[in-house]
Amino acid sequence: MSDLLSPASLESARDAALAAFAAAGSLDALAAARTAHVGDRSLVAQARKAIGGLPGPEKAEAGKRVNVVAQAVSAALEARRVELEVERDERVLVEEAVDVTVLPPRPVGARHPLTTVSDRVADVFVAMGWEVAEGPEVEHEWFNFDALNFGGDHPAREMQDTLFVEPAGSGLVLRTHTSPVQVRSLLTRELPVYVVCPGRVYRADALDATHSPVFAQVEGLCVDEGITMAHLRGTLDHLATAMFGEGITTRIRPNYFPFTEPSAELDLQCFRCRGASAEPGGEPCRVCSSEGWIEWGGCGMVNPAVLRACGVDPERYSGFAFGMGLDRTLMFRHGITDIRDFYEGDQRFTLALGQEA
Numbered sequence: 001m002s003d004l005l006s007p008a009s010l011e012s013a014r015d016a017a018l019a020a021f022a023a024a025g026s027l028d029a030l031a032a033a034r035t036a037h038v039g040d041r042s043l044v045a046q047a048r049k050a051i052g053g054l055p056g057p058e059k060a061e062a063g064k065r066v067n068v069v070a071q072a073v074s075a076a077l078e079a080r081r082v083e084l085e086v087e088r089d090e091r092v093l094v095e096e097a098v099d100v101t102v103l104p105p106r107p108v109g110a111r112h113p114l115t116t117v118s119d120r121v122a123d124v125f126v127a128m129g130w131e132v133a134e135g136p137e138v139e140h141e142w143f144n145f146d147a148l149n150f151g152g153d154h155p156a157r158e159m160q161d162t163l164f165v166e167p168a169g170s171g172l173v174l175r176t177h178t179s180p181v182q183v184r185s186l187l188t189r190e191l192p193v194y195v196v197c198p199g200r201v202y203r204a205d206a207l208d209a210t211h212s213p214v215f216a217q218v219e220g221l222c223v224d225e226g227i228t229m230a231h232l233r234g235t236l237d238h239l240a241t242a243m244f245g246e247g248i249t250t251r252i253r254p255n256y257f258p259f260t261e262p263s264a265e266l267d268l269q270c271f272r273c274r275g276a277s278a279e280p281g282g283e284p285c286r287v288c289s290s291e292g293w294i295e296w297g298g299c300g301m302v303n304p305a306v307l308r309a310c311g312v313d314p315e316r317y318s319g320f321a322f323g324m325g326l327d328r329t330l331m332f333r334h335g336i337t338d339i340r341d342f343y344e345g346d347q348r349f350t351l352a353l354g355q356e357a
């Protein structure tokens with residue numbers, strides 16, 4: 001009898017196959033073990049072939065032995081295959097799991113620098129107990145001009161290069177400044193009134209590096225008993241310090257606005273050189289061009305005519321108002337030379353300035 005067909009040799013072939021299947025750690029390893037222990041050149045296959053060389057009476061006996069072993073081997077193979085497939089499926093479920101709650105990557109945005117700076121100014125005033133007031137951008141001429149003491153044919157109306165809303169005679173304009181919010185506030189609020197009014201304003205200016213037909217202003221108005229210009233100065237100095245650092249002061253120079261009397265141009269001491277470059281021998285300053293001061297806005301004591309138009313008794317109440325450009329504030333603060341950067345919507349600009357405006 002061929003040694004391959006001896007019970008001992010068949011059992012050891014079976015044990016070797018079972019051990020190899022048990023040791024296979026992956027389906028690939030199991031496939032290799034299968035080739036070695038079930039394939040054409042495996043001991044079991046060779047044993048099966050050897051049956052043919054046996055004398056007739058022994059064939060049946062040997063065939064039975066081989067079949068028993070072959071069945072045990074293929075059952076073990078199948079059992080291990082199932083085990084390994086389950087393991088693989090569990091691993092794939094974990095490894096390839098998709099978290100459907102994760103949003104696809106989106107470009108990160110930022111607050112617009114004008115929004116940020118306008119909020120900062122508002123915060124300075126809210127901290128002093130002032131309120132934030134708003135008004136419409138499409139404004140009635142009465143609020144934008146008449147109530148603010150601009151005469152009907154007063155050249156001051158053209159002073160502000162107004163954009164009128166069609167049809168002609170509609171009485172509507174795109175507000176040329178935030179000062180109409182002064183009027184709206186005085187008409188709707190209880191006295192005393194302390195309001196800060198940030199917002200967009202429009203003028204018929206051609207777009208270039210320093211002019212834009214739309215820009216941002218912030219207005220301040222206080223009307224109370226006993227208000228003097230000293231309160232105006234103190235408030236403006238406080239704002240300057242809050243925005244630009246300790247000790248920065250403001251300067252006012254005579255000017256004319258129909259709605260304030262007296263009126264003044266408002267300058268900010270250069271926050272960079274603090275006026276040093278205006279001194280003889282001072283180092284040139286790129287922020288103020290060695291002026292020592294930067295033009296910031298307009299201000300003055302509320303004209304009694306405005307108080308009267310809003311039903312406020314000028315014998316009892318007085319007030320101050322100021323207004324400044326927010327684009328301008330950011331431009332000199334960050335060395336921005338082109339106002340168009342604020343309106344072109346380039347996200348890189350917004351990202352660079354939006355957080356720290």
Ligand code: PHE
Pocket residue numbers: 176177178179219257260297298299300321322323324
């Ligand atoms: N409204 C004025 C302007 O836009 C600025 C200003 C506001 C002046 C308040 C005085 C008082 O030019």
